[in-house]
Amino acid sequence: MTDRKAQLAANLAQVEERIASSCAAAGRKREEVTLIVVTKTYPASDVRILHELGVRHVAENRDQDAAPKATACADLSLTWHFVGQLQTNKVRSVTSYADVVQSVDRAKLVTALSAAAVRGERELGCLIQVALDAESGERGERGGVAPDGAEELAAAIDAAPGLRLDGLMTVAPLAGEYAGRQRAAFDRLMEISSRLRAGHPAANMVSAGMSGDLEDAVAAGATHVRVGTAVLGVRPRLG
Numbered sequence: 001m002t003d004r005k006a007q008l009a010a011n012l013a014q015v016e017e018r019i020a021s022s023c024a025a026a027g028r029k030r031e032e033v034t035l036i037v038v039t040k041t042y043p044a045s046d047v048r049i050l051h052e053l054g055v056r057h058v059a060e061n062r063d064q065d066a067a068p069k070a071t072a073c074a075d076l077s078l079t080w081h082f083v084g085q086l087q088t089n090k091v092r093s094v095t096s097y098a099d100v101v102q103s104v105d106r107a108k109l110v111t112a113l114s115a116a117a118v119r120g121e122r123e124l125g126c127l128i129q130v131a132l133d134a135e136s137g138e139r140g141e142r143g144g145v146a147p148d149g150a151e152e153l154a155a156a157i158d159a160a161p162g163l164r165l166d167g168l169m170t171v172a173p174l175a176g177e178y179a180g181r182q183r184a185a186f187d188r189l190m191e192i193s194s195r196l197r198a199g200h201p202a203a204n205m206v207s208a209g210m211s212g213d214l215e216d217a218v219a220a221g222a223t224h225v226r227v228g229t230a231v232l233g234v235r236p237r238l239g
Contacts, residue, residue, distance in 0.1 A: 005049050011231045012053055015214075019225065022218035033218055036081055036207070038228030040065060044072040046232060051076045059083045059102070059226055063090040070097035081207075083169070083226060085143040088112040092119075100125035102169040102207055105145045110156045110163065117162030125166040126157050127207055130192060132185050133173035142171050147192055154200055167205030167223070168193050172213055182213040186220035 001009070015035065023030045036057040039047050047058055047069060056077065060066030061084025070080055074097075082098040086109060094101065095116040104110060104126045117124040128150050131140020136148050145153055150168065157165040170189045172178070178185035186208045193206050209217020211230035218225065 002049075004046070005052070007233070008046065008049050008231065009053055011233065012050075012055070015227055015230050018214060018230075019218060022215045026219045026221075028218065028221075032223065034224045036224055036226045037231050038083065038210075038226050039069070039232065040084075040228065042232050044069045047073050047078070048076065050231075051078060057081060057224075059228075061085075063093050067093050067097060081226075092116045095120055095122060095124055098124065100127065100166060102127040103129045103143055104153065104157065105129045105131070105139060105143055107153065107156050110153065110160055114160035114162050123162060123164055125164050125205075127167050127169040127205060128153050128157070128165075128196075130168055130170045130189060131173070132170060132178045132188055133176035140173065141175060142173075144170065147188075150192055150196060151199070154196055154203065158200065165200055165203045167203045167207070168196065169207040171210075172208075182209075183216040183220060186213075186217050186222060190221045 019033055020030050023033060034057055036059045037050055037055050038059045040061045057079045059081040079099045080097055081100045081102055082094050083102045086103055088109060091112040113124060129144040130147055130150055131144025134140040134146040136146050138146055154165055157163050168189060172182045172185050189208055196203055205224060206222045207224040208222040209225040211227050214225040214227060
């Protein structure tokens, strides 16, 4: 086993233990939570090692890094998640490899994603990014729609050819009433998810929690956690 593979295996084991312990504490089954490894800034060689170690979900946030990496790993059975703020001029590229876009936060993006998915004859999963630091009608500092805009966006995704409404995503906010209160933020997301599922029962995916706060996300009920640093370590950015 190479040094890098051994390092990643050890890190994965630690993250797995954290998720399993959090599930046990919350009275949840381990299989209720899916680990997504955020491979942004890390090379395709790491993605290959992660696949060898059993990882099946990976996430990227910059198309210019993700597109060549996805091509280099096209032979692997992976589900690719796009989690970054997405400009419409990158949509055609992103829809060529992403299976799920977790950062849908405006109607214009829904229209662009739909057109690209139809053109590429693909069905694209969509999560609405909810910004818990945004006032009504505004977007969050790190992207995302204000909570009261989620339902309208859900209806747009539901009606758009080539798109599938999978659920919600959030990033714990750095400002506003939920700053430093990750558990409260994730509980709020679950409330929004519960209301959304009343009209869209299949939209049951809740993506929340990262390396520093995955326990809070699991306790709140998240179905997916996005972990980068705790698995891959701190590495320099790609050029």
